[in-house]
Amino acid sequence: METVNITPAEKTAYVPSVRKKRKWTADHWLAAAFLAPSVVLIFLFVYGFIGWTGYVSLSNWNSLVPDWSFAGLKNYLYLFHDFRFQADLRNTLVFTVLFIAAVIVLGQLLAILLDQKLRGESLFRNIFFFPMALSFVVTGVVWQWLFNPSTGVNLFLKPLGLDGKWYTDTNILFGFHWGKIEFGIPVAIIAVVVAAVWQMTGFAVAMYLAGLRAIPDEVREAARMDGATEFQLYWKIILPLLRPITVSVIIIMAHISLKIFDLIYAMTGPGANFVTDVPGVYMFETTFRGNYYANGAAIAMVMLLSVAIFIVPYLISSRKGGS
Amino acid sequence: MARSVWARSFLYALAVAMSVFFLMPVYVMVTTSLKPLHEVTLADMWKLPSTIDWSSYATAFDKLAPNFWNSLLLVVPATLLSALLGALNGYVLSKWKFKGADTLFTLILFGMFIPYQSILIPLIQFLREIGLYNTIPGLVFVHVVYGIPITTLMFRNFYAAIPDEMIESAKIDGAGFVRIFRYIMLPLSITGFVVVAIWQFTNIWNEFLFAVTITTSDKQPIMVALQNLSGSQIVQWNVQMAGALLAALPTLLVYIFLGKYFVRGLLAGSVKG
Numbered sequence A: 001m002e003t004v005n006i007t008p009a010e011k012t013a014y015v016p017s018v019r020k021k022r023k024w025t026a027d028h029w030l031a032a033a034f035l036a037p038s039v040v041l042i043f044l045f046v047y048g049f050i051g052w053t054g055y056v057s058l059s060n061w062n063s064l065v066p067d068w069s070f071a072g073l074k075n076y077l078y079l080f081h082d083f084r085f086q087a088d089l090r091n092t093l094v095f096t097v098l099f100i101a102a103v104i105v106l107g108q109l110l111a112i113l114l115d116q117k118l119r120g121e122s123l124f125r126n127i128f129f130f131p132m133a134l135s136f137v138v139t140g141v142v143w144q145w146l147f148n149p150s151t152g153v154n155l156f157l158k159p160l161g162l163d164g165k166w167y168t169d170t171n172i173l174f175g176f177h178w179g180k181i182e183f184g185i186p187v188a189i190i191a192v193v194v195a196a197v198w199q200m201t202g203f204a205v206a207m208y209l210a211g212l213r214a215i216p217d218e219v220r221e222a223a224r225m226d227g228a229t230e231f232q233l234y235w236k237i238i239l240p241l242l243r244p245i246t247v248s249v250i251i252i253m254a255h256i257s258l259k260i261f262d263l264i265y266a267m268t269g270p271g272a273n274f275v276t277d278v279p280g281v282y283m284f285e286t287t288f289r290g291n292y293y294a295n296g297a298a299i300a301m302v303m304l305l306s307v308a309i310f311i312v313p314y315l316i317s318s319r320k321g322g323s
Numbered sequence B: 001m002a003r004s005v006w007a008r009s010f011l012y013a014l015a016v017a018m019s020v021f022f023l024m025p026v027y028v029m030v031t032t033s034l035k036p037l038h039e040v041t042l043a044d045m046w047k048l049p050s051t052i053d054w055s056s057y058a059t060a061f062d063k064l065a066p067n068f069w070n071s072l073l074l075v076v077p078a079t080l081l082s083a084l085l086g087a088l089n090g091y092v093l094s095k096w097k098f099k100g101a102d103t104l105f106t107l108i109l110f111g112m113f114i115p116y117q118s119i120l121i122p123l124i125q126f127l128r129e130i131g132l133y134n135t136i137p138g139l140v141f142v143h144v145v146y147g148i149p150i151t152t153l154m155f156r157n158f159y160a161a162i163p164d165e166m167i168e169s170a171k172i173d174g175a176g177f178v179r180i181f182r183y184i185m186l187p188l189s190i191t192g193f194v195v196v197a198i199w200q201f202t203n204i205w206n207e208f209l210f211a212v213t214i215t216t217s218d219k220q221p222i223m224v225a226l227q228n229l230s231g232s233q234i235v236q237w238n239v240q241m242a243g244a245l246l247a248a249l250p251t252l253l254v255y256i257f258l259g260k261y262f263v264r265g266l267l268a269g270s271v272k273g
Helices: A008-014 A018-057 A074-080 A083-114 A121-133 A136-147 A154-160 A187-214 A217-225 A230-241 A243-258 A262-267 A279-289 A293-322 B005-033 B055-095 B101-110 B117-129 B136-160 B164-172 B177-188 B190-206 B209-214 B222-231 B237-268
Strands: A172-178 A181-186
Touching: A018 A293, A018 B055, A018 B101, A018 B117, A018 B136, A018 B177, A074 A083, A074 A293, A083 A121, A083 A181, A083 A187, A083 A230, A083 A243, A083 A279, A083 B005, A121 A187, A121 B005, A121 B237, A136 A187, A136 A262, A136 B005, A136 B190, A136 B222, A136 B237, A181 A187, A187 A243, A187 A262, A187 B005, A187 B237, A217 A230, A230 A243, A243 A293, A262 A279, A262 B222, A279 A293, A279 B117, A279 B209, A293 B101, A293 B117, B005 B055, B005 B237, B055 B101, B055 B136, B055 B177, B055 B190, B055 B222, B055 B237, B101 B136, B117 B136, B117 B209, B136 B190, B136 B209, B136 B237, B164 B177, B177 B190, B190 B222, B190 B237, B209 B222, B222 B237
Parallel strands: none
Antiparallel strands: A172 A181
C-alpha cells in the first residue's frame, strides 16, 4: 500500500542511482515544505498551548492580571475538594454512561430497522440523521422549550414519577453520600441526555448502517439455511460482527460527552445545586466570568486528561491496525 | 424473504414511532414560531396555531441578521482555506510518505479530540497579542488551525483510495510533486472537496465555544446570538423558535440538498485512519 516509505535498508540499496535519488529528494523536500506550516501550527497551537495551559494551571493567576508565580498543585487540590467540581465529575460520569448506552442501543436498533428493506427507507434515514446537521445550541434551545413546561413531554413522563420542572429538580436517583456530594443519577441530567441522544443517535445509525451494508449477503443466507431466526441472526452473528464499529462509536461519543459544553450551556446551565453542571461549563464560568484563570486551566487539564485516556490508546491501536 | 405481515407491520410501526420522536422537536419548533405570543402557552404547546403569524420571524430576523452575516463571513473563508490546507496535507501524507509520516499524522490527529478548553487561555492571549481578538478574521484563523486534523484525515483517507500506480507512472513520465497534485489529484478530488467543505461548513457554522470566548457583541456569530436570545429576562418562545430555525437553516439546507455527502463526511470523520 505504501509507496515511498523508504526504510533505511532500502535507502542504502538505492545509493547507486544518484541522479534518481536527487530527483526524488527535490520533490520530497517540496512535499515537506507544503506540510511544514500545518505541522508547525499544530505543534504550536495544540501541544504548545496545552503546555502553556498546563503551566497556567500550576500558577497563581486567579485575577484579571496574569500572575505567573508557581503555585504547585494548589489549584488541583482546591478543585478536588470543591463541591461544584465533585458534582461535575459525577454528572459527567452519569451523562457519559447514559448517553453512550442509549446511543448504542438506539443506533443498533434503528440501523437494523433500516436494513430491513422497508419502503420509504431513505425518508426514515433522513429523519434519523437530520439532527446531526443542527448545532448543539439549537438543540438545547428547542429541547429547553420541550422540557420546560409541566405539559409537553412531561405529560408522558408523569407516570414514570418524573414531574414538572426538570432542571430545577435537585433530586438524585439512587443517591448515597460520597465526598461532599450525593452520588447517583441527578434527575435533571436525564433531560440533557435525551436531547443529546436525539442529536447524536444518527451518527451511530450511519456507522452501523455502513457496517451492516458491508456484511456480505452470504453470511445472512448461510445462517438462514442453518435455520436461524431473524432475531438469532442479528443477535448471534451480525451484532458480534459489528463490534469494531461499537468501539468506534463509544470512543467518539465518549470524547463528545467528556467535553460537552454548548448543549448544557444553552439548555440548562449549571442547574440548582449544580445538578446539570459539567467541567466545560465550570471552566467557562470560572475563567471568563470569574477571571480565575489558574483554576480554569486546571479544570481544562483534567478534561484533557479524561479525553486522552480514551483517545490515545485508540489512536495508537488504530494506527497499528491501519498499516 | 418470506416474512409474516405482522412482522412487517411491526417494523413499519416502529419506524413511524421513532420518526415521530425525531420529528417532535421540529413540529414544536415550527408551530411555536408561527404562533402569536398569547398562544404560546404551556397548555397549547402541542396545538397548531389558530392563525399563522410571521411576526416572530420578523423580530428574530431583526435581532439575528447582523450575526447571521458574521457567521457567513466567518464560515466561507474558513471552509475554503481549511479544505485547501487539508487537501495538501492529505496529499503529502498519503502519496509522499516519509519515515515517521504515520507518527506525525497521529500527532496531528490528536488535535481533533482535545477539549478546546485546554488551549483556550493561551489562544485568547495570543489573539490579543496579534490584534485578532474579537475579529472575524481571528475566528477564521482559529477554525483553519483547529480544522487541520480533521481535514487532513478526510483528504488522506480520500487520497488513499487513488491507486498508487497512477502516481508512480506519472513520476516515470517526469511529473513532479506539483504537477501530480495539479493534474491528477485535484481533478479527482471534487467529491473529496465537497465532503470536506460540507463537514467544515456545518461544524464552523454550529460551533459555539470559540465563538463565545473570542468575540463580543457585534462580532458574535449566530449561535452566540441565539443563545443570548434565551438569556434575556422575558423569554418569548415564539421568537426563540423562529430564531433557532433561522440559525439552523443553512446547515439544514446543506443537509437536505447534499445529504449524501454530508453522511459520507460523518463516516470519514470517524477515525479509521
